[in-house]
Amino acid sequence: MTTKLFGEPVRRREDARLITGRGRYLDDLGRGALAAAFVRSPHAHARILDVDVSAALDVEGLVAIYTWEDLPGALAEPLPLLIPHPALTHGRTAHPLAREIVRHVGEPVVMVVARDRYLAEDACALIRVDYEILKPVVGIEEAVRGVHLVHEDVPGNVGAHLVQEVPGHGGVTAREAVEAAPHRLEFRLDVERSACTPLEGKGVYARWDADDGSLRVYSSTQTSTSVRMAIAAKLGLPLPKVEVIAPDVGGGFGVKIVHPWPEEILVPWAARLLNREVKWAEDRREHFVSSSHERGQVQHVRVGFDDDGRVLGLEVEILHDHGAYTPYGIIVPIITSTQLLGPYKVGAYRVEFSSIYTNTVQVTPYRGAGRPQGVFCMERTMDKIAAYLGRDRTEVRAANFIQPDEFPYDQGLTFQDGRPLIYDSGDYPEALRMLKELIGWDSFAQEKARAAAEGRRIGIGVGCYVEGTGVGPYEGGHVHVTSDGRVHVSTGLTSQGQGHETVFAQIAATELGVPIEKVSVVTGDTRRFGYAVGTFASRAAVMSGNAIALACRKVREKALRIAAEALEADPRDLEITDGTVHVAGVPSASIPLATVAVLSNPLRYAFDEEAKRATQFAGPASDDRPPVAEGEEPGLEGRDYYSPVRSTFAAGMHAAIVETDPDTAEIRILRYAVVHDCGKLINPMIVEGQIHGGVAQGVGGALYEKMVYDEHGQLLNASFMDFLMPYATEVPRIETAHLETPSPLNPLGIKGAGEAGVIPVSAVIASAVEDAEGIAIDRMPISPSDLHHLRLER
């Protein structure tokens, strides 16, 4: 039996509990806890004149009602601005409960605590809030006019403005390069809002231990360590007195990385104040109007290119709608403006974005985090160049590719982590070759002609992307081998369905040479690991995976040292197989890892038979050496951190064939092909699952999902009936091929895979619909109704 598990499609260890109903999601915990509910603003922009709770006081089971006036100390201050940036000159965040002004429908105004959620909602319905309605600012164009302001002290509604410029050869500016180019194009693109919408909403459950003065909080979060720090700071508690645990989390996709959500500090505060357990489980309607959205941008593009379609100059202006507040800074437009370049070298590049306030739900990263918009921009540009020159769309892309021998490749920009945008590795020409073969690019023209002869319209599309993954600053891993031979792995970042318990166990089992059944993994529990950043930016495998591998290597080294002494061998001659340390080639000279763990911890007391071997009279000991040698620690455990100098860069290319109905304008995806490169694969089954899920979300963004606000700032489709997340019937079968160009930056050679699937889908579908219809597709998503009207305008 081999213990090499890295790279194998190992079945998930999470599933046993999740398929039997034994998962523990937030609302499964705290049976009997009091329930919180919120009165949320029905207006997009209004001044709170009065809150009258008198009618609610009679509700049976009511425990407490709180408004902003009730909040003490730091709790009454605005929520933190998590990622400050010099360009974010007018960053604004909300208060946990609205203070004077509400700035979007759904902003929390009053918190109610009652015996159960039904009663809490009854009380909410009876609380009267008087508002003076202010003029709402909705839509990017309305916002940039700046006639009405979202925040009185933010002129023009501009929160941030950032320009990055990479000159071409001889210092030529993008403007000059475009002007001087043989061919020029100029156009506008629009991408609508969507949102993560995990099946489980957010949720918080808090238990205050009055005797101990300590707080335990469970949150459906992507970052338990940061929630913990935020709670300690906001509630004025010593950090060691706060524990935060992310239980099973029912999907995140970005929305749960934001923290602290108002409820994440209000619920623990109420639990302490009331000395009762309090829980809030967000319902679907709340999620639509109070959790983040993403994607909405308007882009203006000017591009200059030569006869081969090589981009000589590119100028992009982006208007980014970040909603009412900016708790997560300007990460999304930074990513759009930098990752826009994809696998291409452009002669000279200038990108300018304005991040704009509107009276809508805040915008923070959603899987892909600004990349789908950037890729939409660049890939539409490539298609337009190809159309202009009458060239094959893949040829134009190939003409612009960074070549395999050009890595590391410096794009000359500053990335979302504040570090230079330098690609680590990749092979874009090979990926394109694989994709064309997979989808049958070169024979499609005949297929299209055949279809046309039958009165059918089909089209093919392509899209390429590069994705900065595994951003820092760090993650850590702790590995503990106990005297029963079990391996306990923990890392601070959290899991929302990515299969971390499995892939981290694969890494540990491979590094330590133990059967995977002996390995258990805990994530997102500050009791087990206190230092972490969080799960976002396709970073979990790269960051925690490498940290765990490094921690395992420390443990392994120590194990070999102890075993060498016991076996009277040279540690360099030892290996570990199946949980046993043995001399290479001499299986009889061996010692189980469990025994090594026993020997690693000098004992006075024998609590079981095995422990006797480590007690003080068990064997000969050196009289002149302390039982725990200098520089050593008792126990067989190790902790290490992985902190990379910069991000890894995964890449991929997708292609799709679509059919459009000539009469109804319905759009159907006939085939969808993916070539994906995330470096070394830890578990191909899980990576494919990530791709499938990403593509499905991408299909949602391309054809179905759109947050529709009216001019009053009301979200018109705040339900699953009208916000059209795809069902199985809307998602095509996905054909996948893998390319592995290892990252030179980390010990495991891996790159991230979590977000990849979603990134190019809108670009690919637009490309394919355009090919089928011969109509420029410059807005996404596109519905049959939209396509019908585009046909009429032709």
Added chain:
Amino acid sequence: MNETRHRVTLTVNGVVREAEVPGRRLLSDCLRHDLGLTGTHVGCEHGVCGACTVLLDGEPVRSCLTLAVTADGHEITTVEGLARGDGEPSPVQRAFTECHALQCGFCTPGFLCTVTAFLRDNPAPSEEEALEAVAGNLCRCTGYQNILKAVHRAAEIQSEEGGA
């Protein structure tokens, strides 16, 4: 303002359970919070996502669109009741693991209940029938491809084991 409470008796996963609930108590909340069977999940509470699907007298229904009082006297099967008596996961449960048909697992109980009833009535479904069967359940993680694979794999396991 005290609400009238109604005594309801449900046979859940073969066990007779009783609860006292207000008329408005949703079956999903009754199962989860009154009876402690939290395997049934609530994803939208307006009947679209399907996460709360349970079997009512053997037929899949949305427990968020059913009052607990309406279910009084009836039989309910939840995800906790799908495994065989000896705790061995059912063919549908095993197929979901084998095919990597779940990621975060939140929607999974609804799929498992739906597919269990579907394969009981249609043990050898076509591609199209399998698609139609799961088309009323939302999953945000998997992209459904592996769920469809799991439906067919479960049918295969059932027929292998039925034939053995």
Added chain:
Amino acid sequence: MKPPPFDYHGPATLGEALDVLAEAGPDGKVLAGGQSLIPLLNMRLAAPGHIVDVNRVPGLDKIEAGPAGVRVGALARHAAVERSPEAAAVLPLLRQALRLVAHPVIRNRGTVVGSLVHADPSAEMPAVLALLGGSVRLASRGGEREAPAAEFFTGPMESALRPGELAVSAFFPALPARSGTAFHEVARRHGDYAVAGVAAAVTLDDDLRVAAARVACVSVGPVPVVVDVTAACGTRPAASAGWEAAAAAVRDRVEPEGDIHATADYRRHLTGVLAARALRDAAAAAHGEEA
């Protein structure tokens, strides 16, 4: 998203149900399948004082199919009607339409009569009842009355049901011999309410010429829009009938509104496309039946 409080009633007989409804008056609401009512309660968009749960009333789940048509009881679930071979034999349109109603799990619980009373102009079953000229039987403590479809649907989500009344059944009349039906719709997602949809019924004469052709359109007006297109088809053999002209007539008659999913113009266009498709298929079915 939890329902507001209400008084729950679980009558064991029809008489008891009618008594409770009479007592509750406009503040009473009948619960059968609950697939439309409970979402409204959960969102607190409806707050009736009394819920009268008729699920325990015996005899309301009958599906009676005969040469004259199909009578569907108030507790007959969509799925039961969809699966009924007798109902399908008399009126294939019932199954054609029911397969388009939401998803199978919703159909397990939702009732045909409930869908009629809900009177959503985007729903399939009201269009079917309207197309066939069926009726809804309404019972109250004072007696029963039969409301014809043309009078029953009074507006979006509004029906002729009066306070104190219970819709106990609906009757879908059979079509004459040599008739065929079809239901075509376009929805954003499979199982969603239709952006537009058309149910068609075509009857041929002895010479296989179009004798009668009618459509009912969903999502293009406040109630199901029934259009008789017999004249527009022309008295021609079905194979050469003027479906495009008929479709144009339908297109001209509907008055759709735009919403977040589709513009009014697109809905109108789509209704024409679907009308042509549905009429053609209905005629083919009528033909096939004869053959």
